[in-house]
Amino acid sequence: MPENTNVLVQLSDPHVVAPGRLLMNQIDTPALLAKAVASVLTLQPPATAVVVTGDLVDRGSADEYAHLQQLLAPLTCPVWLMPGNHDSINSMRLAFPEHAELTPLADEALSPFVLWVREAAGLRLIALDTVVEGAAHGTLCEHRLAWLDRSLAEAPRQPTIVAMHHPPFATGIEHMDGIGLRQGTDALADLLRRHPQVERVICGHLHRPIVRRFGGTVAMTVPSTAHQIVLDLRDGGPAAYRREPSGYALHAPLDGAVVSHWVTVGEYGPTEFYA
Template identity: 50%
Template sequence: MIRTLVQLSDPHIKLPGTQAYGRVDTARFLREAVQAVGRLKQAPQAVVLTGDLTDFGRPDEYQHLRELLQPIECPIYLLPGNHDEREALRGAFPGHAWLRNGTPFVQYAVDLGGLRLVTVDTVVPGASHGEVCAVRLEQLAQLLAQDTVTPTLIAMHHPPFRTMIGHMDEIGLRDPDGALAAVVARHPQVRRVICGHLHRLIQAPWANTIAMTAPSTAHQVCLDLAEDAPSAFTMEPPGFLVHAWSEEGDVVSHAVPIGRFEGPFPFHADDGQLID
């Protein structure tokens, strides 16, 4: 049996009736993303949101987020990004016990049935870049050591690799000594490191596994690899990722554009003949 985990990222939810940057109705886009998840052929085991859940980390923004996510019927797992505020997030989702682990950081592990999801909190309060301090590294090491057999996805907001989009790399994850990479590399059960922050689908080999970022459910970071490229976004089609796994432990990641599209259409006619 194939099971799936949906990854939504960077919805940047604002107060009702307001738009990001004066032009992006992020709530409408997230509403459409939730509808798209509901149309998937296989209902997901869970949904994870990889940070920048709101635009300013305000309690009323999180309440708006909670309302927008309400139609999702499966378990939802959240982690903060640099636009978020941990305590406001916890306050808006009081029933989510995994948000509270006795430390300031949102780090936890959940068993999805043949796949394990482990989160890493990369937030630096008041800053756009990310980092993982010694306390968080030790927590991650402990979580990974609890089960070294089950295929595992690590979810975090800031990607651990250089994307070559200069202005985003400047506010990326800072791990100058490679401490995070060293912890992850010791655990071959880690099949993916799934991230947000970049508002694009990007992937790279990292720490003996694959690290990747998800598109935003709303606006995308402009793909400009020039060294002096300005910080800018585009209204390219939004999307999300579906991470699928089998009973044999295989993990495959799929990109899904958000919207309504024609089809599906058969490749063959009713008589079995190939349609030219």
């Protein structure tokens, strides 16, 4: 990869809790996010920008968002936020007034959602809000889909990544598929086929790395910076979590396309060794 390659980092599902708390009385999610941020700061080349694809905090409270702000502060590149089902969009907007991407759109039908377009790492990044207020599952209404269609039409030749919280495909993890994207999946697939510049659909929510072809492109989920969901593909498999290694993804333009890498956070033996 060329030395000047730009890199877009994707963090997801940190589920930050208030200081002094543990998630489910077991997981120190703030400490794990701090380790992920420290890992991002060691990347070579350095990250051009960071996007956090939802479930920024666990309960959507002001003290959690204040804690999140402290944890992300070491990042010197642009950091862009989008909500997941655990977030409160109103609280996010109050906690991060300097984040222009959270500003409501003028269109009244779209103003409840976090929808934005940014450019970084030689790519166009489009955030597509899938949140249903007060619910765990996601949806895409006709207004959000029409906005995405218009946004993609503005730059038909620029390699583009669409970021969502809920993945637009079933994963086989039954309890998570039950709170997946319940509306708009087929319409989204049809829309993406009309815009071949979309190199990747990047998602969170699943707390696991999963890849599937979707809508003529590649859709993927990434690990959580905190806990992971147990890989159980049985019918009726229970909702369960485990302390698997946390991680994140990075996406970089290469040879006119996008290459994505998963990064594991933590030390597992020597940092580097050579044959």
